Amino acid sequence: MYEYAIFWEWLSFAARWLHVITAIAWIGSSFYFIALDLGLVKREGMPEGAHGEEWQVHGGGFYHIQKYLVAPARMPEHLTWFKWESYATWLSGFFLMAIVYYAGAELFLIDRSVLDVSAPVAIGISIASLAVGWIVYDQLCKSPLGNNDTTLMLVLYVVLVFMAWGYTQLFTGRAAFLHLGAFTATIMSANVFLIIIPNQKIVVADLIAGRKPDPKYGKIAKTRSLHNNYLTLPVIFLMLSNHYPLAFGTQFNWIIASLIFIIGVLIRHYFNTVHARKGNPHWTWAAALIVFIVVMWLSTVPRVLTGEPQLSARGETLVASEHFPAVRDAVMGRCAMCHAAEPGWEGVSFAPKGVMLETDVQIADHAREIYLQAGRSHAMPPGNVSDMTARERALLVAWFEEAQR
Secondary structure: OOOHHHHHHHHHHHHHHHHHHHHHHHHHHHHHHHHHHHHOEOOOOOOEEEEEEEEEOOOOOOEEEEEEEEOOOOOOOOOOOOOOHHHHHHHHHHHHHHHHHHHHHHHHOOOOOOOOHHHHHHHHHHHHHHHHHHHHHHHHHHOHHHHHHHHHHHHHHHHHHHHHHHHOOOOOHHHHHHHHHHHHHHHHHHHHHHHHHHHHHHHHHHHHOOOOOOHHHHHHHHHHHHHHHHHHHHHHHHHHHHHHHHOOEEEOOOHHHHHHHHHHHHHHHHHHHHOOOOOOOOOHHHHHHHHHHHHHHHOOOOOOOOOOOOOOOOHHHHHOOHHHHHHHHHHEEEOOOOOOOOOOOOOOOOOOOOOOOOOHHHHHHOOOHHHHHHHHHOOHHHOOOOOHHHHHOOOHHHHHHHOOO
């Protein structure tokens, strides 16, 4: 069964790589078209129906780009659609979440001191929250609030703050941040799949049939695209946060997540303003820095834990192993100087990734990671600074693999 852990680790790596590749493609095209749209200029002599044009230089050549606000007079011979980047990003992201958080629900998704539920129930809550999030967002956009972009964005921010708090009442801190990112990314991808692309297809169908397209479809698509523009940077932060426990593992983690949305909006406002040639609002960077300092301060507030963690059935097997006393000595001697509530290694103020290895429960809970990081590979300790021996690594391998049989 230990081969399963190795296979699963590589499957997770492959899914993460695919997710990053598709996300780069989606975010890159999204940012490019937002910048292009904001930089369009209306000039004399443009074709009928053209809203604006832009000259750009890249890769040794010049590009002359024109945008039709509704549609050109007739259907072009070749039309490139930008949609698969979004779909592939969401699908690969959901696949990765299933590998890490659903298959590893007992370790990464469920925190029994927060909500004591079974893995199927936790997974059901996770999936339902993504679906309900889209429905609530879509209905808000279609309500009278959708007629005012500013009011709608403020209401949506309140929804996101509520979800940031709500997820921390359901899952581990790490899973809460990841789910808030998935919640937001689901809205973004559904905007493309259910609103933007269908609206564009209606316009194309009208062109083919010789009808004049209704401009409302373009207006709706542009509003949803604007939302995606401002949500992108917070989603990136939330997806990266699982590597930084100071973000997700502190008492005010939901407030930190809420403030990250403000930072993302400030940064996008700067670039949108510059691309639209409406000035250079440097104040946005100062404001973003101030909010980030507040985030840093909030992360230093100690978390008050309630109740003692209990061993799972698998953990009891690992602790009952004849190898465990020697394993505990090795981990305590080679790893716990950093992986502790109060690390003793100079320069380390917090346990890396929030992983603490000071008790039997903690060691058993992280057995798979110990096996992969310090047994099967030499990733830990970093640079082997604590001089873990080959015999100790072999012991970790034997301990974990024996428990899997």
